Amino acid sequence: MTKIEKIVLSYSGGLDTSIILKWLQETYGCEVVTFTADLGQGEELEPARAKAEMSGVKDIRIVDLCEEFVRDFVFPMLRANAPYEGQYLLGSSIARPLIAKHLVGIAREVGADAVAHGATGKGNDQIRFELAVNALDPSIRVIAPWRQWNIRSRMQLLEYAEKHRIPVPSNKRGEAPFSIDANLLHTSTEGKVLENPAEVAPDHVYQRTVDPIDAPDAPEIITIGFERGDPVSVNGKAMTPAALLTELNGLGGRHGVGRLDLVENRFIGMKSRGIYETPGGTILLAAHRGIESITLDRAAAHLKDEIMPRYAELIYNGFWFAPERDMLQALIDHSQAFVSGEVTLRLYKGSASVISRASPCSLYSADLVTFEESAIAFDHHDAEGFIRLNGLRLRSWAARNGR
Numbered sequence: 001m002t003k004i005e006k007i008v009l010s011y012s013g014g015l016d017t018s019i020i021l022k023w024l025q026e027t028y029g030c031e032v033v034t035f036t037a038d039l040g041q042g043e044e045l046e047p048a049r050a051k052a053e054m055s056g057v058k059d060i061r062i063v064d065l066c067e068e069f070v071r072d073f074v075f076p077m078l079r080a081n082a083p084y085e086g087q088y089l090l091g092s093s094i095a096r097p098l099i100a101k102h103l104v105g106i107a108r109e110v111g112a113d114a115v116a117h118g119a120t121g122k123g124n125d126q127i128r129f130e131l132a133v134n135a136l137d138p139s140i141r142v143i144a145p146w147r148q149w150n151i152r153s154r155m156q157l158l159e160y161a162e163k164h165r166i167p168v169p170s171n172k173r174g175e176a177p178f179s180i181d182a183n184l185l186h187t188s189t190e191g192k193v194l195e196n197p198a199e200v201a202p203d204h205v206y207q208r209t210v211d212p213i214d215a216p217d218a219p220e221i222i223t224i225g226f227e228r229g230d231p232v233s234v235n236g237k238a239m240t241p242a243a244l245l246t247e248l249n250g251l252g253g254r255h256g257v258g259r260l261d262l263v264e265n266r267f268i269g270m271k272s273r274g275i276y277e278t279p280g281g282t283i284l285l286a287a288h289r290g291i292e293s294i295t296l297d298r299a300a301a302h303l304k305d306e307i308m309p310r311y312a313e314l315i316y317n318g319f320w321f322a323p324e325r326d327m328l329q330a331l332i333d334h335s336q337a338f339v340s341g342e343v344t345l346r347l348y349k350g351s352a353s354v355i356s357r358a359s360p361c362s363l364y365s366a367d368l369v370t371f372e373e374s375a376i377a378f379d380h381h382d383a384e385g386f387i388r389l390n391g392l393r394l395r396s397w398a399a400r401n402g403r
Helices: 015-028 046-055 065-081 096-110 125-136 154-163 242-253 279-295 298-316 322-334 380-402
Strands: 004-009 030-040 058-065 115-116 140-142 177-181 187-190 220-227 229-233 259-263 273-275 341-348 351-358
Touching: 004 015, 004 096, 015 030, 015 115, 030 046, 030 096, 030 229, 046 058, 046 096, 058 279, 065 229, 065 242, 065 322, 096 115, 096 125, 125 140, 220 242, 220 279, 229 242, 229 279, 242 279, 242 341, 279 298, 279 341, 279 351, 298 322
Parallel strands: 004 030, 004 115, 030 058, 115 140
Antiparallel strands: 177 187, 187 273, 220 229, 220 341, 259 273, 341 351
16 A cells, blocks of 8 residues: 555544444544535534544644635526536535535645545445545555445444544434534435435435425515626615525525435446435526526526436536536526526415516517517518528428338
């Protein structure tokens, strides 16, 4: 085993990473720096500091990344209107490159030659973390304990914890009903009770949205302001990116907006069933498409829709820092120069519906589309030549086929 001098661990303070911390200290016999990212997961993070101190960690980093997460990762992704496989708003996928960025940054700062994560060998996150590190600093080694140690079950995890006097809360001793990943954009739940896609997910799986059936019987009307493709206000109140997404999460959650029960195709090759709750993101996706509908040229809008699946797939598969994602981002961002204005939506029983949109940069012309007499000259006879030219190849094709 190559000698490692110092490791930076992506550390949540939960059972898995607490055991990983001890395993790294034992296995490599070197200093381990812990890094805990606050992405708005809604958990108290100071206990992670206390657990790290109990394990003898001298350098403990707990960093609030909420604004950076939304501003530099979530919003650029939303400019692309990019759900994976047409539905998943990439809540976990988009968080991993940010965590990796700071792992690498701290490693450089403290002179560490390795970083470590707690992702398992079956999932997508190991790929996302490691591809990001490869792109940011290929000289840094990545340690993935779940692919290296001989622990293969939850029982073995608990035995290791007991042997090394790692505290295990009583609610963690039983078999976990499912696993949860949460941040400011979404909550993701998978595993155990959700593994059979033929079974209906139990109600207690949902963490941040009410059942649409139980949502208020009266709709709620909200208005979101946009500047150059990014949301900047809710109901006329300017907000920072993280504050805006937090506000929309509350509004959407109250009305049951953003629930998704999905069987997706993991990059590693298997299908996986997950329950996702993305209330604020779902509202923003609808609103962004609403403002683009009046500010983007038809061909530009259609081109964006063509590249959207590829862009979403790159994020899902862990290629946020790849050159092709940068290239697509440049195209997407260029398209947003005039995507400014306001969109009004109705939140009701699980839906977020656009009901009006307005922009000083609008391409929509009421004079052109009206059925009444228009101030703009439009010769209806022009359509005859337009149709004849577009029908030319169809007439040739029909003649050849004997029609």
